[in-house]
Amino acid sequence: MQDETETTAKTPQHEIFASPDRDLTLYLTVSEELGSVALKNEAAEHALDIWRANTNEILEFPSVEEGLDMDGIRAARERMGVTERPLRFLSPEDYQSVLTLLEDSEDHSSGRYLYNQDVLLVKRDPSLEALNGPGYTESLAVHEMAHSGMSISLTANVDIKRGIVDGIEQQYVTGGIEQHPTRAGFIVKGPETQEGKERKIHGSALEEGYAELERGIFNISIGRPNGFGVAGQEDGYDPYAKYSVLSKTEKGEVQSSDTPGASVAVILEVLIEKDPEILDALRRRNLGGRDSVDGHREFIQRVNHLVPGLYKKLRQLNHHDKYFSTRARELYDDTLVDLDLDLDPKYKNRPIR
Numbered sequence: 001m002q003d004e005t006e007t008t009a010k011t012p013q014h015e016i017f018a019s020p021d022r023d024l025t026l027y028l029t030v031s032e033e034l035g036s037v038a039l040k041n042e043a044a045e046h047a048l049d050i051w052r053a054n055t056n057e058i059l060e061f062p063s064v065e066e067g068l069d070m071d072g073i074r075a076a077r078e079r080m081g082v083t084e085r086p087l088r089f090l091s092p093e094d095y096q097s098v099l100t101l102l103e104d105s106e107d108h109s110s111g112r113y114l115y116n117q118d119v120l121l122v123k124r125d126p127s128l129e130a131l132n133g134p135g136y137t138e139s140l141a142v143h144e145m146a147h148s149g150m151s152i153s154l155t156a157n158v159d160i161k162r163g164i165v166d167g168i169e170q171q172y173v174t175g176g177i178e179q180h181p182t183r184a185g186f187i188v189k190g191p192e193t194q195e196g197k198e199r200k201i202h203g204s205a206l207e208e209g210y211a212e213l214e215r216g217i218f219n220i221s222i223g224r225p226n227g228f229g230v231a232g233q234e235d236g237y238d239p240y241a242k243y244s245v246l247s248k249t250e251k252g253e254v255q256s257s258d259t260p261g262a263s264v265a266v267i268l269e270v271l272i273e274k275d276p277e278i279l280d281a282l283r284r285r286n287l288g289g290r291d292s293v294d295g296h297r298e299f300i301q302r303v304n305h306l307v308p309g310l311y312k313k314l315r316q317l318n319h320h321d322k323y324f325s326t327r328a329r330e331l332y333d334d335t336l337v338d339l340d341l342d343l344d345p346k347y348k349n350r351p352i353r
């Protein structure tokens with residue numbers, strides 16, 4: 001039993017600790033009064049223990065991999081140059097259980113990169129697999145793996161208190177991991193404004209777009225250049241087709257749709273068509289990709305060199321915005337004009353979607 005009689009509450013300071021067992025950095029907010037390095041290390045160890053326990057709870061769910069081409073998934077990971085992270089293919093019931101564990105049961109996703117735990121989850125939805133084939137589930141894993149290339153920086157609030165533990169008055173560590181990384185791939189949180197006010201998040205649509213771009217590249221690699229849904233008009237080029245998925249409406253009718261990330265992925269695609277080095281800058285291979293300042297800068301420079309000011313517009317797109325789809329599609333059309341690609345017959349007669 002712990003008796004919280006005294007609290008050391010002074011100005012917090014940030015200390016950085018690297019996790020010894022995973023490619024992970026923790027930013028610890030520790031009380032200044034902790035003073036000694038030994039106590040700070042103890043606090044860091046405590047935060048890591050909590051993190052390990054939370055992560056292991058999720059990893060105990062069995063991964064259902066029957067019928068999936070795990071070699072193909074591994075090859076895609078190597079192509080992207082991302083580090084291997086724990087990946088679990090979960091039954092819909094187990095997927096839901098994990099979300100409940102994370103207190104996120106409102107989530108309707110089919111896959112998640114849990115950046116706090118550095119774990120990848122993919123739901124094996126039997127009805128979607130029946131319509132699209134197992135390749136669809138594999139492509140979801142590729143999308144989530146693309147996110148996992150992001151650098152992790154979690155904040156842990158740890159404090160040392162004095163109290164009665166096991167009948168003896170002593171100091172003990174308390175606190176745990178905070179839920180919000182400050183930077184995650186393209187996603188960056190804006191500066192603190194008013195107290196209690198949500199900080200602005202930039203780059204989320206760009207991050208989703210990159211992950212979808214990798215899913216599209218994977219779909220081509222498994223012989224699905226038109227995705228899993230219904231391709232556009234026979235004489236027209238449908239840039240969104242390779243991201244399409246078949247699903248059933250509530251009435252049981254089969255419909256073809258593409259993901260929100262596809263709207264930005266197609267913009268990245270045409271930029272890469274003009275400058276293939278952009279894909280390398282996005283991946284980790286050369287400069288550390290989106291994780292490093294150099295990789296990020298190279299991406300920005302190459303994009304803005306092709307279309308001045310485009311990076312800022314991409315970064316400002318927000319896929320939770322009501323007008324996101326329209327804005328992204330307009331930006332795609334403008335980009336085609338700026339790149340002189342609208343004159344290319346391949347891009348003519350595009351179906352209106």
Ligand SMILES: [Zn+2]
Nearest residue numbers: 143147208211
């Ligand atoms: Zn995503």
